[in-house]
Amino acid sequence: MTFVGRPHIFYILQSPFSTDSPPATDSFVQNFLQEPGESSFGDLFDQVYPRLYRYFAVRGFVGDSAAQLSHDVLLSVFRNSSSLRDHSKFYGWLFQIARNALLQHRRKNHRLDFSPNQLDPAAFFTPPPCESIFYDWIQCLPEDEREICVLRYVDDLDYQSISDSVGIPMGTVKWKLHQAKSKIANLLNAEVGVRR
């Protein structure tokens, strides 16, 4: 475990970022769900595909694999959109499909080599090509907290969508996130202690 120091902290404090998750009632989502067609699906693609690609890329899939899985998830959304009754749950539903696709892909490709807990989506986060404090931070977490942390801060989901996506109550999501942040804070405080 390496703690990356001051230059990255400066980057964090200066970098532009969005603070809010996209609302579940995004107009492109509503348009597609109300009137699924090529045009509304194209708009949905523009907004959602990069997020899906990142979802898979972060979890150990690169290049064509991430693209193929994102493709399959979007087609599944296209086929099954009429089954989503509560439109405000779109993102939870979307990332649930992505999670299922990822687990299915891992089962299919590594049936003999993987133990059940290794099938967890958080088990294989892609190391960044350069130093990243976020990646270093989440290494100290157990897989379930790591997954929730990544869904929250990397995939940018709100609590309800995380809860829908991983199938646990929202209170548990908040509790696990709190636990994760405490562990990271302890880690950082310990690092600072060692430096002193």
Add this chain to the structure above:
Amino acid sequence: MNNPLLNDTELRAAARFYLDRLELNPEDLSSARARVLKAARCLDRASRVHSLLALLCGENTARTAIQASARRHKVQLHQDLPALGWKPLLRDLSHIATELCGKPAGQLIWEIGQ
């Protein structure tokens, strides 16, 4: 938890720095868009043909006819259609509708599947 770095916005910013290395390039994005839309068009046509066939011959017959055609052309309906082509499958379904319900029904299936 008294470390000043660990509020939500700063965690997101740290994650953003990580994510910037995993972005898609515009060419890949554009070809992925074309591929997904083509696949969606195929699925949409297949769904329209299925609905019409179900109206003409009943749901079970429609489903069986589509599955039989897919087997004959060795395609998986939800995955292979865009790559292998929709036309051979549509021609089969049009012939089936002609046999079951007459020539106008076959022509209708052919038209609606275009």
